[in-house]
Amino acid sequence: MIDILYFAWLRERIGTNREQVETQAATVADLVAELEARSEGHGLAFADKTSLRVALDQELADFAAPLSGVREVAFFPPMTGG
Amino acid sequence: MIDILYFAWLRERIGTNREQVETQAATVADLVAELEARSEGHGLAFADKTSLRVALDQELADFAAPLSGVREVAFFPPMTGG
Amino acid sequence: MRLVVQEAAFDLGAEANAFAAAVQGAGAVVTFTGLVRDNGGALDAMEIEHYPGMTERAIGAIMDEALGRWSLVDALVIHRFGVLKGGEPIMMVATAAPHRADAFAAAEYLMDYLKSRAPFWKKEIGAGGEDWVKAKEADEDALKRW
Amino acid sequence: MRLVVQEAAFDLGAEANAFAAAVQGAGAVVTFTGLVRDNGGALDAMEIEHYPGMTERAIGAIMDEALGRWSLVDALVIHRFGVLKGGEPIMMVATAAPHRADAFAAAEYLMDYLKSRAPFWKKEIGAGGEDWVKAKEADEDALKRW
Numbered sequence: 169m170i171d172i173l174y175f176a177w178l179r180e181r182i183g184t185n186r187e188q189v190e191t192q193a194a195t196v197a198d199l200v201a202e203l204e205a206r207s208e209g210h211g212l213a214f215a216d217k218t219s220l221r222v223a224l225d226q227e228l229a230d231f232a233a234p235l236s237g238v239r240e241v242a243f244f245p246p247m248t249g250g
Numbered sequence: 251m252i253d254i255l256y257f258a259w260l261r262e263r264i265g266t267n268r269e270q271v272e273t274q275a276a277t278v279a280d281l282v283a284e285l286e287a288r289s290e291g292h293g294l295a296f297a298d299k300t301s302l303r304v305a306l307d308q309e310l311a312d313f314a315a316p317l318s319g320v321r322e323v324a325f326f327p328p329m330t331g332g
Numbered sequence: 333m334r335l336v337v338q339e340a341a342f343d344l345g346a347e348a349n350a351f352a353a354a355v356q357g358a359g360a361v362v363t364f365t366g367l368v369r370d371n372g373g374a375l376d377a378m379e380i381e382h383y384p385g386m387t388e389r390a391i392g393a394i395m396d397e398a399l400g401r402w403s404l405v406d407a408l409v410i411h412r413f414g415v416l417k418g419g420e421p422i423m424m425v426a427t428a429a430p431h432r433a434d435a436f437a438a439a440e441y442l443m444d445y446l447k448s449r450a451p452f453w454k455k456e457i458g459a460g461g462e463d464w465v466k467a468k469e470a471d472e473d474a475l476k477r478w
Numbered sequence: 479m480r481l482v483v484q485e486a487a488f489d490l491g492a493e494a495n496a497f498a499a500a501v502q503g504a505g506a507v508v509t510f511t512g513l514v515r516d517n518g519g520a521l522d523a524m525e526i527e528h529y530p531g532m533t534e535r536a537i538g539a540i541m542d543e544a545l546g547r548w549s550l551v552d553a554l555v556i557h558r559f560g561v562l563k564g565g566e567p568i569m570m571v572a573t574a575a576p577h578r579a580d581a582f583a584a585a586e587y588l589m590d591y592l593k594s595r596a597p598f599w600k601k602e603i604g605a606g607g608e609d610w611v612k613a614k615e616a617d618e619d620a621l622k623r624w
Contacts, residue, residue, distance in 0.1 A: 332596075359514075361511040365498060366505060430515065
């Protein structure tokens, strides 16, 4: 089981800020392919990959990163802090 | 009559912060040549021309600047504000 | 080095004074404060979401990097989340160094990284509705100079 | 725009708060504060001499230049003269702008020009005697970037 977290408009489109999924996905890209099929909201949230950022166990990562050993995956739009 | 002002170590070497001089000097350089002959302290103060800055009526100027119409000439070392 | 992520407002002046009073051997203190722009009255509030845990970790890493790159005596980052009104301080950065070039560079570096690498998302709430603030290309480009 | 040349101490925090509270439409406030470095206890005091009249005129011209070059909402310069102890604030600059790049650039510009073009001279007073601070080549060079 992996914890999936969503922030900002990804959270709004998906309708939840957190879900647990059972997955065999090897990489972030594989996981995204599984998640976007879960609901219309998920599809909408993941539609524009260029606006998508990911963190694995709270460290920024890219979509080719492997998921082995990862417990928390967060998806969000480009950050707008400061 | 022109007011001559001295600051920082020029003031200390000359021993006064202000003096009035009657001069026919056409430029700052001419005035410096007159002033450095006035006393040993003046000579010492004006010895190193590269460490000398000048302001004419409170505006920075260079040594070739003409003195006509100028009422206040200030000599000082490079500034160290901030 | 101090790092604070909080919902409550903070007092820029009190923080700046406390920071400056504590630094030993510093000749230069730079502060940056980000305020909620009211966009000529069009903005009612700004809501800031963040990723608890990762936020502290990301900002801590950015600060460590700054302390390693420049000759700093100290650094401070305060960043708020939640609902803020126009004119309110969103966040501040402070740096102290023996000389001004280091203090300025480190403060700009911290800001550039906080803008695009710390997990905060801003939403503008106004008469015309709600809008997530879009990341600016200029902010991403700003990272390339470091 | 406010310009103050004074012998009395000033309160960095109070000045920063008053400055930030008065700016309308600013998203970014930068402050720089110069402190007397005590050089590891070797310094008893710093004495700052200035050229009354020209000081205000020179700083005013530098501020006008900054306000013309960058998109600023406001700017502030406070500079002290007289005898200061180690750790005391010598001067501060504050800038406010819609965006951070302008606020940072203008603050650095003001500092670079104040260092080398405003008529102040610093003397360090310590156990080893008195010494006029020498102008640094790096400070003169810093002007070339603008």
